[in-house]
Amino acid sequence: MLQLIKTIKIINPLIQLYPWGIPLIIILGIFASLAEGIGISLLIPFLYLLSGNYSKINNVFFKNVEQYLINFKPEQKILLLILCILVAILIKVILSYLYTLLCYWLQDYTLHQLRIAVFEKLITVSQSFWDINKSGELLNLITQETFSASQALTYLIWLIINLCMLVIFSLFLLFISWKLTLLVILVFGLISGLIRTLTLKIKALAREFQQANRYLSNLTLETFTGIKTIRVFGRENYEQNRYFQASKQCRDKSIKLRIQSVVIEPFTEGLSVATLVFIMLIAFYAQISLPILITFIFMLYRLQPQVQKLNYNLTQVIALSPYVKSVFSLLERDKKPYIVSGNIDFKNLKKGMTFKAVNFSYPTQNKLALENISLFIAQGKMTALVGYSGSGKSTIINLIFRFYDVTSGEIYIDDYPLKQLNLAVWRSHISLVSQDVHIFSATVKENIAYGCPEATEEEIIGAAKQAHAHEFICELSEGYNTFVGDRGIKLSGGQRQRISIARAILCNPEILILDEATNALDTISEKLIQEAISLLSQNRTVIVIAHRLSTIEKADQILVMDGGRLVEQGSFRDLLNNNSLFTKLYQLQYGNVER
Known part of the structure; x- marks a missing residue:
């Protein structure tokens, strides 16, 4: 019982989603149990009437039933009792149907609410949470x-209904024969004590099964997202063995x-069954009548x-409670990092x-990713960030987007601290074009219009033309309505990049960030993309991260990063001559260098 109370406390937040649901289901369950109990109890006067020994009934309630039937003939009494039994059972069936339907409705709506709530938290929680947890x-x-x-809630409802039915039927049994009922309660108490020991092990x-299943899901996602790397290094057998071992662990825990x-x-x-045999023996020696x-x-x-279901439902509630937790x-919002x-x-x-004087470290690292950074990015100018890999260039971009908050120091947008700006409004003024382009599993048109869903078809085509994407899009099987596949698998790297640029052009951003946008592309794709970027960069504040230094010769300012520090800044020629x-x-x- 203590274990059940603890489990209900865990599930309580689920109950609060629809607080009226469980009481209503319980009320329907109680009346269904009462109807069935009355229907079964009426078998006693019915059997006595059939045997012609109604006068031998010594139960006050059934004697009162006889008073209501006194004016009827014996065969009419039997028909009336049959009718009453059928009506009681029909009421029970209808009420059972209603509470079962309501129970599953409650589960489905609870599942929907949970998914929406979890998705909302995951979509709004800070980037550091994603860094710490596995996708x-x-x-x-x-x-x-x-x-x-959501299943745990359903099993809890069934458990409560089972308990109500157990209590109501026990009262009817006491009413029929208190001696036999006390014997049954004693046996059931013994069974419950033994089952309680088993449920502790089940929890x-x-x-353990939950942890094994989580690891298997993480391994599956990791394998699918890294399938090309696995094939390049010929590690298929290794990954198959890893998956086999993880799945085997899941299987063993499940078994x-x-x-x-x-x-x-x-x-x-x-x-x-043993209890039933014992009851029959007791009834024989106690001379309990056959109808009773x-x-x-x-x-x-x-x-x-119902007793079996009660034990099963209790087991399931306990087994599923870790998932609720x-x-x-x-x-729980207060325990999560939110921006x-x-x-x-x-x-x-x-x-x-x-x-x-900005300092910043990622939640998964102990060292500073940025150390004492002071810099200025002028409006309407092109600023380039260069440096070795891991020097802190992308971290500066992350902080401008405010995916993370600085550890110390401050970032100002004009005269306002970045923390004081409305995040959604601030980000709507920025577009990012990076080498790691994310294409959604949708049509070309939907991908271009992702940041500006209200755009007209003419505006989408215009953006595609400026990004040098219109020509290849028209050659696709369904043009702008072509489904590009998972992560844009049907498109080449250069095509995905041009769709990304068209997306940025359509948003008409005030601030444009180019994160190594042409890195690892072929010469033709790079030329087309450079032309599109040059057009997109006009009359905007542009921040460029580039490995190919030839692409930033026209930058108004170049910031050189090394080991999380800003070590140099100046124009292209000034830095080259230093x-x-x-x-x-x-x-x-x-x-x-030619000087």
């Missing part, structure tokens, strides 16, 4: 664990859990499946962006 585990949580949590096994779960039913059934014994056994027979652990939006609506950039880190980077790509 596969989060995918498993939103697809599988929310379903398991531990359920937790152990099922063994513990299914043993309860035959165990209780065996004890129930038959009705008692029949009611006990109807009750026995897991889901609501995610939904809190400001309330100032950004209009347009007048001066520029200023970093003042024999500095920038000069070394240039020489690595193009050889000696």
Whole structure:
């Protein structure tokens, strides 16, 4: 009982989603049980009438029934009792149908609410949360664990209905024969004590199975997203073996859990049969009449499946409670890193962006990714960020987007701290074109219009033409309505990049960020994309991250990063003539500098 109370406390947040649901279902369940109990109890006067020994009834209630039937003939009494029994059973069937329907409705709506709530949290939680947690585990949580949590609510409802039916039928049994009922209660109490020991083991096994299932989901996602790398290095057999071992662990945990779960039913059934034999012996020696014994056994027979279901539902509630805890652990907002939006609506950039003594470290790292960074990015100018891989260039972009908050220091947009700006409004003024283009599993048109869904078809085509994408789009099987496949698999790298640029052009951003947008492309694709970027960059504030230093010769300012520090800044020619880190980077790509 203590374990059940603890489990209900875990599931309580689910109950609060629809607080009226469970009471209504319980009321319907109680009346259904009462109707069935009355119907079965009426078998006693019916059997007495059939045997012609109605006068031998010593129960006050059934004697009162006889008073209502006193004016009827014996055959009419029998027909009336049959009619009453049928009406009672019909009421029970209707009410059972209603509470079953309502129960599954409640599960489906709860599942929907949970998925929406989890998705909302995952979409709004800060980037640091995604850095810490594995994508596969989060995918498993939103697809599988929310379903398991909603199932826990359903099993809890069935458990409560089973308890109500158990109590009501027990009262009817006491009414029919208190001696036999006390014997049954004693046996059922013994069975419940033994089952309680088994459920403790089930809960531990359920937790182990949950962890194994999460690992399998994460491994599956990791394999699917890295399929090309796996094939390049010929590691198919290695990955197959890894998956086999993870799946085997899931299988073994599941089998152990099922063994513990299914043993309860035959165990209780065996004890129930033994109890039935014992009852018949007691009835024989206590000289209990046959109509009462038959009705008692029949009611006990109807009750026995409910006891089995009660034990099964209790087992399932306990087994699924870790999933409820897991889901609501995610939904507890105060325990998650959130980027809190400001309330100032950004209009347009007048001066520029200023970093003042900014320090920053990622949640998964102990060292600083940026150290004491102070810089200014002027409005309407092109600023380039260069440096070795891991020097902090992309981190600066992440902080401008405010995917993370600075560890110390401050970022100003004109005269306002970035933290005070409305996040959605601020980000709507920025477009990003990067080498890691994300194409959604949708049509070409939907991908171009993703950041500007209200755009007309003419505006979408115009943006595609400016991005040098219109020609290849028209050659696709269905033009702009062509479905591009998962992550744009049907498109080449250059085509995906041009769609990304068309997306940025359509949004008409005030600030454009180019994160190594032409890196790793072929010469023809790079030329087309450079032309599109040049057009897109006109009259905007542009921030460029580039490995190919020839692409930033026209930059108004170049910031050179090294080990998370800003080590140099200036124009292309000034830095090239300083024999500095920038000069070394240039020489690595193009050889000696011509002065």
